[in-house]
Amino acid sequence: MAPGPTADVWYSLFNLYTTAAVAINILIIIIFIYFLYKYRGYRADSSAGGIDAKKLAIVFVIVSAIIFYSLEFYTLNAMRFVEEVPENPDMVIEVDAFQWAWKFIYPNGTESLGTLKVPRGTLVLFKVTSLDVHHKFGIPALKASIDAVPGRINYLWVRFDEPGTYTVRCYELCGLGHANMMAQIIVT
Amino acid sequence: MDEVSFIKKWLTxxxxxxxxxxxxxxxLYFLVVGGSLAVLFRIQLFQPLMDFLGPHKFNQAITLHGLIMVLWAVSPLAFGLANYFVPLQIGARDLAFPRLNAMSYWLYLFSGLLLVSSVFLPGGGPDVGWTYYAxxxxxxxxxxxxxxxxxxxxVMLAASVTLGTINFIVTIAKMxxxxxxxxxxxxxxxGILFTVALMLFAFPPLAAAVxxxxxxRVFGAPFFSSPYGGAILWGHMFWFFGHPExxxxxxxxxxxxxxxxxxFSGRELVGKKYIIYSIFAAVVLSFVVYIHHMFTTGINPLVREVYSVTTETISIPFGVATLSVIxxxxxxxxxxxxxxLFAVGSVFLFLIGGSTGVYLSSVALDHWFRGTYWVVGHFHYQLVGAGLMALFAGLYYYYPKMTGRMYNExxxxxxxxxxxxxxxxxxxxxxLLYDMPRRIYTYQPETGWAPLNMVASIGGWIFAFSFLIMVVNFYRSLRIGAPAGENPWEADSLEWTIPxxxxxxxxxxxxxxxxxxxDGGxxxxxxxxxxxLMPFLISLSIFIAFVGLATSIVLTFIGLLVLFLTIANWYRTDILERFSTKEIExxxxxxEGVxxxxxxxxxxxxxxxxxxxxIIGAYLFLRVRTPGWPLSYTIHDLRIGLINTIILLTSSLTIALALAxxxxxxxxxxxASLFATFILGxxxxxxxxxxxSELASEGFIIGENLVASTYYIATGLHAAHVLAGLLGILYLIFKAYRGKFxxxxxxxxxxxxxxxxFVDIVWLFLFPLFYLI
Structure with missing residues (x-):
């Protein structure tokens, strides 16, 4: 019952990173606390005995490189999926961001301030730009967002698989009305 | 050394x-200022739809909080310890240029006061976020x-930082x-050496951008308001500084x-050599990862893939360093x-901050995270958790050395x-608030963000309050603390061998x-x-001149007059050699040879x-993006440019002759050669x-268009450097007549x-870029 494919991809990547991060951090913190406890006031030969720093460093670099680059592999896959601009979208919507509202322009030229209506399951391509300052067009439920930069058009595709009302927010400080710069997307 | 009064001692x-x-x-004072602002805006965010600060005050509070904490509080706190302990740790009796060091401090203090005083101006202080997005x-x-x-x-702080950078690099290299x-x-x-090396390359782009x-803002020169990449240009210039920062x-x-x-482990650091190599790698990488701050601006996908990989790579050296701690x-x-405890605590927080940073290096995740509270959480874990907590560790660690007394354990x-x-x-x-946008002054009840914000606010107030425990502890221990002795911690670096x-x-x-x-002496x-007194006076006069720019131009003239007199006095004491430190190398x-x-x-x-x-990079960036940019020789008189080029090249020759x-x-x-150089300059x-003036009379003025703005800024900045060089030559002439060479x-x-x-070489770049092509 996910609201759309962009959210699916995002959450599966997020869960992968979280699993790795939690596992590694717990391991390190347990070792840390164990050492702090075990060697508290420990009075033995305190020279650097028993540790080959070079070997340790090399092993660590190799292990962490494998972890990081395999995470990166999934990232690049997700990135290509999310960023590839579809060739035949069902609907192309122009989005003009300005202080402090969103204007949607439908393919037939009708304009709508602050509300967009799309049928469920439509592949929508947003062409996002700004008429004044830097904004960021974001739909939290779909984990989809793109910068609205004056003087250029950025592309963002989404598909709403679930009917309902979706909030659009601005995610880049754009002045006094930043907090209230919202719009609604109604999916029927 | 004569006894000097308390005030005179600290000013001079x-x-x-x-x-x-x-x-x-x-x-610590700026930490309190920045922290108080945070206490205020955490009240505003305590509940949905709070009516405490309102958007204008809120935006000022977050902007000043960011600027103060990043530039005026945490980093200078490290430099406080560095000023005190780097000379002691390397076995020197001062920094390489003690008076310049005082100058760094006073410029820093007055730049901070200038920043804080901006809130009293009509319209209030800056409210655009500390990133100053154009x-x-x-x-x-x-x-x-x-x-x-x-x-x-x-800009004033950047000047302070540049002087400090020079001082520390020369000190550590030579003394x-x-x-x-x-x-x-x-x-x-x-750590300080890495920091000043980073500052050396990171602060000039910031100064240039500002x-x-x-x-x-002042002349209407449309750099960042240009529709052809102006907004992106700011991103590049800011983050080239911002990430290394x-x-x-x-x-x-x-x-x-x-x-x-x-x-406190009673042993040497394991793998010190590898940690140093690792951090060095991270320092170099930090300049090539900054693009990750712009993943969502719509720049080229291949570029982003490359930067995503380099950003994940930067985790590895820090991992190595953390491993050697364990x-x-x-x-x-x-x-x-x-x-x-603070040191180990900071490692824990660094782990969490680092892990959450790995998420941000992933372009696909960052698409969403950028601009949300996830980012806020991440960098506070790094800068406050790993940074400030470790500096608190440093304050407790060095308190006995600095005061001679123990704090209350x-x-x-x-x-x-x-x-x-x-x-x-x-x-x-x-x-957990990764759906909440940063820098919003209010939110609606139906967002469900209220409980987490309440917890954060309460935690924030306690955190701010806990700082007072340290202040009181330190203040009381000044009088009642037990005597510390030379080496209370049984540490082995040089600062612990002296009283x-x-x-x-x-x-x-x-x-x-x-x-x-x-093992000897x-x-x-x-x-x-x-x-x-001159470092204080120079910084004060610049402060007055800058305040004057925003209020009354009379103040600016007074400031500039004092500045001029003080610089003349600085020269005079140098020519008389009243101020010179002698250190054996x-x-x-x-x-060795330098x-x-x-x-x-x-x-x-x-x-x-x-x-x-x-500056030149910004010019080229804008020029290739702006359609219809005319060729330079159609605007500027090639002959004048050529004559000036020849003049400057000749002056390089005469100064070389002077040295010979x-x-x-x-x-x-x-x-005679010095005179010739001065006249040519x-x-x-x-x-x-x-x-x-010829160009201006033709209507080619700075605010006219980008072609004019870039020309005047680049050649104007160069001319200012020529003027500074001329002041130097003038100093040499006076000194030569005093028989000091x-x-x-x-x-x-x-x-x-x-x-x-150097100034001449810069012109050799500007001439073709602004006159030929």
Whole structure:
């Protein structure tokens, strides 16, 4: 019952990173606390005995490189999926961001301030730009967002698989009305 | 040294320990200012739809909070400790240029006061976020003068940082005690070295960006308001500074933490060499990862893939460093004192901050995270958790050395426990608020963000309060603390071999080393600390001049007058050689042949190169994007440009001749060559002035269009450098007439000569870019 494919991809990547991060951090913190406890006031030969720093460093670099680059592999896959601009979208919507509202322009030229209506399951391509300052067009439920930069058009595709009302927010400080710069997307 | 009154002492001191204390106290003051702002906006965010600050005050509070904490609080706190302890750790009796060091401090203080005073201007202080994103920060969208004044404060701070950078690099390179090789330097000194190296390359682009923004705001020069890439240009210039700045803040704290962990584990740091290599790798990488701050602006996908990979790579060296901390604990003799608790605590927080940063390096995740509270949580774990907590560890660690007395250990531990718990209450909820936009002053009840914000606010207030525990503890212990003795922690670096607090001259004999600890001493010349009011006066006059720009131009003139007189006085004392420190050089590999003044000028030239490179880069960036940019020779008179080029090249020749003559003791020809250089430089300025007025009369003025703006800014900045060079030549002329140069003594001629050649070389880049193509 996910609201759309962009959210699916995002959450599966997020869960992968979280699993790795939690596992590694717990391991390190347990070792840390164990050492702090075990060697508290420990009075033995305190020279650097028993540790080959070079070997340790090399092993660590190799292990962490494998972890990081395999995470990166999934990232690049997700990135290509999310960023590839579809060739035949069902609907192309122009989005003009300005202080402090969103204007949607439908393919037939009708304009709508602050509300967009799309049928469920439509592949929508947003062409996002700004008429004044830097904004960021974001739909939290779909984990989809793109910068609205004056003087250029950025592309963002989404598909709403679930009917309902979706909030659009601005995610880049754009002045006094930043907090209230919202719009609604109604999916029927 | 005569007894001087309390006020006079602190206004005029050039002793590195005094300046260290001034830096530390001032940084703690700005920490309180920045923290109070946070307490206020956490009230505003405590509940949905709170009516406490309102958007205008809220935006000012977050902007000032960011600027103050990043630039005026955390990093200067590290520099407070660095001023005090880097000379002690390397076995020197002061920094290479003590008066310049005082100048760094006063510029820092007054730049901070300038920033804070901007809130009293009509329209209030800056409210555009500390990242100053253009075009929001241009005058069209934020016309209030506070935004400009805060920008000027940043430029002033950049000047302070540049001077500090020169000082520390020369000090660490040239003034190490006999046997103090690079690998024997304590980690904290390494941390400062990495930081100043980063600052050297990161601050000039920031200064350039802010100067361009100021030109945009004051003269209407459309750099960042240009529709052809203006907004993106700001992103590039800001983040080229902004990402390395994270490591500027972190590196001293993180490496100081390692010294502390080693001390309280009763053993040497495991794999010190590899940590140094690792951090060095991270420092280099930090300049090539900044694009990750712009993943969502729509730049080229391949670029983003490359930067995503390099950003994940930067985690590896920090992992290596963290691993050696754990290895150091292994079979150690661990004492969980307050500094150790803070040090270990900061590693925990660094782990969390680092892990959440790995998410951000992933372009696909960052698409969403950018601009949300996840980012806020992440960088606070790094800068406050890993950075500030480790610096608190440093304050507890060094308090006995600086004051001669122990702090109260029980209250130190209470401070640690309260601050560690409240820190996590404050910042961990932000990771769970990954749908909430940053920098919003209010939110609706139906968002469901209220409980987490409440926890964060309460945690924040406790965290702010816990700071007072340390202040009270330190204040009370000044009088009632037990005497500390030389080495209360059984640490082995040089600062622990002298009494606490250290005597005025630091070391009775310069220590010699054949391992990491001292094993002897050599007699050396007596070191005298000088007093000078001029660093204070110069900084004050710049402050007055900048305040005048925003309020009344009369103040500006008064400021400039005082500035001029003080500089003249600075020159006079130099010519009379009333202020000069003499240090014998011991360990200077690989800079044995370079005297410290010359090394200082080379470092300055490196920083200036970055400044001009940023300006030229911005010009090229805009030029290739703007349609219909005319070819330069259709606007500018090629002949005038060519004449000026020849004049400057000739002046390079005459200054080289001056150096050759003084080396051979031909003083008449030496003076004549200096004069010739001065006249040629002056001629260049005069011709430039005529050229400008000619262009202006044709309607080619700075705010007209980008073609004119880039031309005037680049050539104007260069002309300002020529003027500075001319002041240097004038100083040489006066000094030459005083008979202060001879065939043995000509460092001044060499140093100013290097600078003059540099200014000429810059013109060789500007001429083709602005006249030929």
């Amino acid at each position: 001191t050039t002793n590195h320990k005094d300046i260290g204390i001034l830096y530390t106290v001032t940084a 075009p929001l920060s241009t005058s069209k969208f934020s016309p209030q003068p506070g935004v400009t004044v805060a920008g000027l404060a940043i 190490r005690a006999p046997g103090m090789t690079w690998m024997r330097l304590p980690m904290f000194t390494w 100067l361009l923004l100021a030109a945009d 994270v490591y500027v803040v972190l590196s001293p704290a993180y490496l100081l933490m390692m010294d502390i962990v080693a001390t 290895a150091t604990l292994y079979k150690g003799r661990i004492r969980l004192t307050t500094p150790m 029980k209250w130190g531990k209470i401070h640690f426990i309260i601050s560690f718990i409240s820190f996590n209450l404050l910042y961990f909820p932000m990771f 606490s607090p250290p005597p005025e001259h630091d070391f009775d004999t310069i220590p010699t080393m054949s391992s990491v600890s001292a 050599v007699e050396t010349v007596e070191h005298v600390h000088f007093h000078s 011991y360990e200077a590999y690989p800079f 005297v410290k003044e010359k090394l200082g000028v080379w470092v300055l030239v490196a920083s200036e190169t970055l400044l001009f490179a940023s 003559y003084v080396k051979h003791g031909e003083m008449g020809k030496f003076k 002056g001629l260049f300025i005069v011709i430039k002035g005529f050229e400008w 001879n065939s043995q003594k000509y460092v001044g001629v060499e140093s100013i000569g290097i600078y003059w050649h």
